[in-house]
Amino acid sequence: MLDLSRHVLGETDTPVPLETSDDCRAAATELVRQGHRTLLIFTHDLDRKVYDDADFIDAVSALARRHHLSWVRILVQDMEPVIHGRHRLVELAGRLTSRIEIRHAHPDHRSFNKAYLVVDDTGLLLRDTARGYSGSVNFYAPHAAREYAALFHKAWDVGERDPNLNRLHL
Template sequence: MSRSEAVNFDGLMLAESRERISLQGRDQFRQASEAMVRQAKRTLDIFTYDLDKPVFDQGDFLEAVKQLALTCRGMGIRILLQDSERARREGHRLVDLSRRITSKIEIRRPHEDYIDHPENFIIVDRIGYIRRRNTGLYEGEANFCHPMEARLLTDFFSEVWERSEQESSLRRLHL
């Protein structure tokens, strides 16, 4: 089943709501991301072109990421960032948060074999996902409980993660 108009994301439960939701527009991506990450208990993986500010640099989303980072065990938040230039130049609160909670949030640059991957996605607790098939368009889908698709995305993410390097241009220099 799919729906794309008014969606009550607060009514969707991670690991329970199996409905595939079509997402259209920046606001739906932001709302879906906030709702899903707010329910995260263990992990958050983000594969992004440029840390999309209208989605990932918003107060509710950042608060949810911070709570996950403070309560999860192990490395909870992994971010693969294809182009860090805009975040470095304009600043980004998720980058600032990663600098304060370095043991829980890590940002890496994908290996050059994956640097032009056209899709952006997030995976929450390896069971829910949100994906944009084209970086330039706010069109995609979300599913709060689809273990098979989340596993495929996690496997791809982990493959890229293992071949990636820490994003040194975003680290804070202590002089």
């Protein structure tokens, strides 16, 4: 099991390799748990093995509620799996609508073949491919984190709220 107990957001500049969905879930949960204000997730299909975990949901909920300026933005390339099945992160977004927003990536951004998570413009979890689990996490990578955040914001600005999310039973 991946041990990130000594890694501190904003301090530990040591990339840690990720190989499995368990590694990605543990790294995502620990990064978000240490976050203070912002979380960006760029994902192919809101991978259930990583983002539909009780500990991860608790961490996202705590971050979203931590401060009145906290927010979470999630950009999904393929909404079908999200719409056609119960997902705890979608349910949380339905309860915290002023803090968590999910958008469908514009077609121009649906072929981007990486997945990533940025916390507080400092921590970065980067998966080498959108559907794979190999990659790395770094708790202090402000330059790379800001680069990926900038990519995210460009895609976010043209992304759309999927009307199907409004119809989900939350």
